[in-house]
Amino acid sequence: MNDQHTPFESTISFSASAIVPTRYGDWEMSTFHDVQGNEHVCLTHGNVSDIEGILCRYHSACMTGEIFGSQKCDCGEQLDAALRRIQKEGRGVVIYLAQEGRGIGLTNKLRAYDVQSRGYDTVDANRALGLPDDTRRYDDANAILKMLGIKSVRLMTNNPEKLRSVREAGLLFDREAHLQPVGSIAQRYVQTKQHRMGHLNGSNEESQPLFHSEFESFLNAS
Numbered sequence: 328m329n330d331q332h333t334p335f336e337s338t339i340s341f342s343a344s345a346i347v348p349t350r351y352g353d354w355e356m357s358t359f360h361d362v363q364g365n366e367h368v369c370l371t372h373g374n375v376s377d378i379e380g381i382l383c384r385y386h387s388a389c390m391t392g393e394i395f396g397s398q399k400c401d402c403g404e405q406l407d408a409a410l411r412r413i414q415k416e417g418r419g420v421v422i423y424l425a426q427e428g429r430g431i432g433l434t435n436k437l438r439a440y441d442v443q444s445r446g447y448d449t450v451d452a453n454r455a456l457g458l459p460d461d462t463r464r465y466d467d468a469n470a471i472l473k474m475l476g477i478k479s480v481r482l483m484t485n486n487p488e489k490l491r492s493v494r495e496a497g498l499l500f501d502r503e504a505h506l507q508p509v510g511s512i513a514q515r516y517v518q519t520k521q522h523r524m525g526h527l528n529g530s531n532e533e534s535q536p537l538f539h540s541e542f543e544s545f546l547n548a549s
């Protein structure tokens with residue numbers, strides 16, 4: 328079950344910061360820790376403080392997809408696209424959250440992959456193992472944005488829970504669809520996210536940003 332709506336007080340605190348030159352240009356990389364010791368990473372490109380509508384990605388860690396190029400999910404493509412898009416725009420922020428496998432961790436994620444190899448989708452595999460569908464939280468990311476002095480963001484996402492969290496924190500300016508082309512293996516994962524977890528379809532006309540009135544009806548309906 329998702330506990331996204333229970334009260335949550337962010338305990339995040341700033342730890343360290345430095346400029347890191349990357350293939351996507353120069354980024355200021357900062358670490359933040361919560362009281363449980365989880366280490367989140369914030370990357371900013373260009374000046375982002377005191378500005379409305381900063382391009383932003385909340386991205387949950389996916390070692391399999393981002394480091395080892397797993398084709399089971401679209402995480403690597405999504406992170407790459409977010410960094411490229413921000414580099415092109417000249418400013419933006421990526422918050423990289425330590426919540427691997429939608430929060431169940433790498434070991435449980437591999438257990439679930441093994442169950443999936445017997446024909447289960449990602450939701451049913453987790454449930455077969457007694458694991459939650461999604462335990463990710465975005466409160467810490469919201470707190471980081473506020474620490475940076477960011478007024479509001481255009482969030483690159485298809486995930487309604489991210490939109491809801493950022494909106495409730497008073498930080499949502501707009502949504503930017505963020506669906507990347509993926510191979511046939513990841514396609515099933517993307518479809519499961521859309522059909523079973525309410526993720527938005529970013530293709531065709533729906534790839535246009537949703538505006539405020541559309542957010543209202545969309546969030547109220549979900």
Ligand SMILES: [Zn+2]
Nearest residue numbers: 389392400402
């Ligand atoms: Zn992934």
